[in-house]
Amino acid sequence: MSVPASERERAEVLRRSIEYHNDRYYRQDDPEIPDAEYDRLLRELQDLEARYPELRRADSPTQRVGAEPVSSFDEVEHRLPMLSLANAFDEQELRDFDRRVREALGIERVRYSAEPKLDGLAVSLLYQDGILTQAATRGDGHRGEDVTAQVRTIRDVPLRLRGSEGADGWPSLLEVRGEVFLTYARFEAINEHARRSGGKVFANPRNAAAGSLRQLDPSITAARGLSMFCYGLGAVEGASWSDSHSGSLVRIAHWGLPVSPEQRVVEGVEDCIGYHTAIGARRNQLDYAIDGVVFKVDRRPDQERLGFVARAPRWAIAYKFPAQEELTTVEAVEFQVGRTGALTPVARLAPVQVGGVTVSNATLHNMDEIERKDVRIGDTVYVRRAGDVIPEVIRALPERRPFGAEPVQLPAHCPVCHSDVLRAEGEAVARCTGGLFCPAQRKEAIKHFASRRAMDIEGLGDKLVSQLVDTGLVEDPADLYRLSLEQLTQLDRMGEKSAQNLLAALDTSRRTTLARFIYALGIREVGEATARALAEHFGDLDALMGAGAAELLAPAGIKGVGIKTAEALVSYLEGHPDESPEPSPGVSVQEALAEWLATRPIRGLKPDAARAIAERFERIERLRGISAAALAAGQASPIEGIGPVVAAHIRAFFSQPHNREVIAKLRDPEIGAIDWEAPSDTAMVEPGRASAPLNGKTVVITGSLSLPRDEIKRRLEAQGAKVTGSVSKNTDLLIAGADPGGKLSRAQDLGIEVVGEEALDDLLAG
Numbered sequence: 001m002s003v004p005a006s007e008r009e010r011a012e013v014l015r016r017s018i019e020y021h022n023d024r025y026y027r028q029d030d031p032e033i034p035d036a037e038y039d040r041l042l043r044e045l046q047d048l049e050a051r052y053p054e055l056r057r058a059d060s061p062t063q064r065v066g067a068e069p070v071s072s073f074d075e076v077e078h079r080l081p082m083l084s085l086a087n088a089f090d091e092q093e094l095r096d097f098d099r100r101v102r103e104a105l106g107i108e109r110v111r112y113s114a115e116p117k118l119d120g121l122a123v124s125l126l127y128q129d130g131i132l133t134q135a136a137t138r139g140d141g142h143r144g145e146d147v148t149a150q151v152r153t154i155r156d157v158p159l160r161l162r163g164s165e166g167a168d169g170w171p172s173l174l175e176v177r178g179e180v181f182l183t184y185a186r187f188e189a190i191n192e193h194a195r196r197s198g199g200k201v202f203a204n205p206r207n208a209a210a211g212s213l214r215q216l217d218p219s220i221t222a223a224r225g226l227s228m229f230c231y232g233l234g235a236v237e238g239a240s241w242s243d244s245h246s247g248s249l250v251r252i253a254h255w256g257l258p259v260s261p262e263q264r265v266v267e268g269v270e271d272c273i274g275y276h277t278a279i280g281a282r283r284n285q286l287d288y289a290i291d292g293v294v295f296k297v298d299r300r301p302d303q304e305r306l307g308f309v310a311r312a313p314r315w316a317i318a319y320k321f322p323a324q325e326e327l328t329t330v331e332a333v334e335f336q337v338g339r340t341g342a343l344t345p346v347a348r349l350a351p352v353q354v355g356g357v358t359v360s361n362a363t364l365h366n367m368d369e370i371e372r373k374d375v376r377i378g379d380t381v382y383v384r385r386a387g388d389v390i391p392e393v394i395r396a397l398p399e400r401r402p403f404g405a406e407p408v409q410l411p412a413h414c415p416v417c418h419s420d421v422l423r424a425e426g427e428a429v430a431r432c433t434g435g436l437f438c439p440a441q442r443k444e445a446i447k448h449f450a451s452r453r454a455m456d457i458e459g460l461g462d463k464l465v466s467q468l469v470d471t472g473l474v475e476d477p478a479d480l481y482r483l484s485l486e487q488l489t490q491l492d493r494m495g496e497k498s499a500q501n502l503l504a505a506l507d508t509s510r511r512t513t514l515a516r517f518i519y520a521l522g523i524r525e526v527g528e529a530t531a532r533a534l535a536e537h538f539g540d541l542d543a544l545m546g547a548g549a550a551e552l553l554a555p556a557g558i559k560g561v562g563i564k565t566a567e568a569l570v571s572y573l574e575g576h577p578d579e580s581p582e583p584s585p586g587v588s589v590q591e592a593l594a595e596w597l598a599t600r601p602i603r604g605l606k607p608d609a610a611r612a613i614a615e616r617f618e619r620i621e622r623l624r625g626i627s628a629a630a631l632a633a634g635q636a637s638p639i640e641g642i643g644p645v646v647a648a649h650i651r652a653f654f655s656q657p658h659n660r661e662v663i664a665k666l667r668d669p670e671i672g673a674i675d676w677e678a679p680s681d682t683a684m685v686e687p688g689r690a691s692a693p694l695n696g697k698t699v700v701i702t703g704s705l706s707l708p709r710d711e712i713k714r715r716l717e718a719q720g721a722k723v724t725g726s727v728s729k730n731t732d733l734l735i736a737g738a739d740p741g742g743k744l745s746r747a748q749d750l751g752i753e754v755v756g757e758e759a760l761d762d763l764l765a766g
């Protein structure tokens with residue numbers, strides 16, 4: 001039958017393409033396409049060659065294994081060829097294989113050795129007189145690369161076999177074949193390191209394993225932490241050998257060679273399918289990658305009868321799992337807003353089958369990831385779906401990028417509530433800043449607002465919050481204070497008594513402190529301590545709400561101006577109150593100041609630093625009267641715990657009209673929601689604190705008491721006490737419960753007042 005020109009051409013295209021991908025995969029350890037895509041190309045070529053035998057050539061990739069060794073390594077000739085495996089991609093193909101085997105052997109049921117198909121690279125180990133003398137990669141099946149020095153660094157591989165030579169011991173020459181691989185943990189660690197140091201990031205554990213083994217410097221291989229499982233034999237000389245494959249594995253394991261603990265012997269094709277299903281279900285729990293199961297006819301005489309085809313034995317088959325990686329295209333990128341306001345970019349994909357299901361969305365994690373992977377709209381991308389994990393875009397293929405593919409833009413506004421989106425400096429995740437209002441964050445915001453350390457609304461648990469939000473009764477924290485008994489009792493499982501209790505709790509919560517209120521707002525990065533520092537610093541909410549970056553952050557220190565230079569400058573200015581830079585045409589005030597400063601006899605002040613001071617202060621008036629410490633101030637904010645990122649979150653939060661509306665609602669005198677002490681107070685204070693007996697006292701708690709430590713601490717602090725963790729001479733009072741331990745004796749040594757459980761009620765009641 002003559003071959004149509006189009007088919008001939010297609011075969012040629014396929015051959016070239018497969019050669020190219022073989023090179024990327026086997027020699028460069030850097031595949032361009034997923035395995036499933038490669039397998040389809042190979043299958044297509046195999047089918048063409050089967051249909052038109054004259055297309056089949058001895059040098060076709062369908063007839064060969066792997067790729068030639070790279071020249072940087074010495075070459076090793078294998079005593080027996082290292083072959084590939086035939087594949088089955090579905091159950092029918094496995095049944096066909098089993099039928100062929102049964103027919104060829106003329107038996108009813110076949111015994112198979114069933115083994116996980118490890119996703120690494122094949123290596124042959126040569127032991128002579130029990131000593132590891134050579135290790136080689138598979139290469140093209142006949143000649144591989146000499147990786148003896150590299151394999152010696154693999155901990156699983158014995159340099160010397162256990163036991164002895166002879167009848168029950170090892171043969172004088174033994175070739176063992178196995179797979180070198182990386183655990184997921186090692187793979188992640190290697191890629192993490194590569195990312196940080198700008199090295200090569202590997203597409204998957206197989207490529208990372210191959211890339212780690214094929215290192216000219218064995219110390220690099222050693223550092224990668226490779227593993228190995230052995231699954232077969234090559235040449236054996238000088239001893240009789242087991243007549244089953246599984247028997248051989250038992251023997252080599254006996255000599256200290258690593259064999260997969262998952263290996264079993266099964267009978268008949270049904271058991272093969274059972275084994276495949278069982279391992280498949282556990283696939284994602286193993287700590288290394290497997291891409292299928294290998295079934296091998298177990299009896300060696302049967303193997304010999306079956307023999308080989310060009311590139312694989314007839315007595316074995318790899319039954320693959322559905323591919324977990326595929327190629328598809330990005331049609332759009334949308335942003336989803338999570339419960340805590342994080343914006344997650346989601347790629348809308350041209351639907352594709354991955355791991356047995358259709359995937360049309362995949363996460364891109366965050367903007368950092370998108371930038372790192374340089375994924376653009378229109379790109380062809382790798383998607384991976386492993387087990388129940390959300391499908392993710394692994395990387396883009398820039399070589400297939402269409403003209404006009406668009407970079408992904410972070411939206412300026414939240415797609416749910418239209419508040420500003422903030423991606424603070426150095427943060428990978430962008431966030432919606434409308435936390436008090438955004439429907440996507442509603443439940444979390446209200447839960448946090450009501451929580452014990454925030455507004456402490458007793459009885460308002462997570463379930464009830466969900467119910468209130470789901471029924472539409474509450475949209476933001478202020479709505480809580482508008483709830484009526486009637487509304488509450490209509491809720492599922494809410495009796496009148498509980499409703500009344502909740503209303504009472506809401507009422508009680510109104511009397512709070514500014515610090516707690518600030519904390520309750522749920523501003524990103526503003527925890528309790530920061531909230532307290534803000535309350536103390538600003539004294540009232542309006543001041544905080546209006547604070548700009550300058551008030552939240554002290555100017556960063558000025559380069560080249562240490563405290564000594566600052567002191568010299570301040571003393572010069574004090575000594576020369578009437579001197580100032582001369583204005584001159586065409587020179588800005590700032591430049592004039594820089595020039596003037598640089599030419600004063602101020603010790604240690606270099607021209608660059610003079611310029612920096614002039615840039616920061618602009619005119620001389622602003623420099624006069626400043627303290628040396630302020631001038632030399634470092635990065636620290638005047639407020640404890642506030643850095644540029646926290647400041648950015650605070651400012652973004654208060655500049656959202658939506659958030660401000662909710663705050664205004666909370667302060668609306670009509671609902672009287674919030675009622676904290678006068679602004680001039682330090683505002684951490686519960687009403688009446690100033691006169692409390694514990695005000696300003698340092699208290700330590702030890703031993704077990706009838707109330708939780710946290711609660712005691714909170715109530716003591718509410719009375720103005722400072723609660724610390726260890727007893728010192730500054731301690732005023734030790735509250736000691738049962739089994740007090742070392743703090744009690746220390747307090748007694750220092751003559752500090754000690755009270756017990758019996759005094760607790762009085763203390764807490766003030």
Ligand SMILES: NC(=O)c1ccc[n+]([C@@H]2O[C@H](COP(=O)([O-])OP(=O)(O)OC[C@H]3O[C@@H](n4cnc5c(N)ncnc54)[C@H](O)[C@@H]3O)[C@@H](O)[C@H]2O)c1
Nearest residue numbers: 021025031033034035038084085115117118121122231294
């Ligand atoms: N993405 C690409 O560009 C690209 C290119 C070339 C090859 N590939 C992939 O490589 C594979 C084909 O290559 P192949 O011929 O090297 O091998 P294979 O993976 O199909 O099967 C043979 C190999 O399986 C391994 N193996 C693991 N566990 C085993 C066990 N228990 N017993 C025996 N062998 C076991 C051995 O290394 C053996 O050499 C395919 O999955 C293909 O998709 C991908």
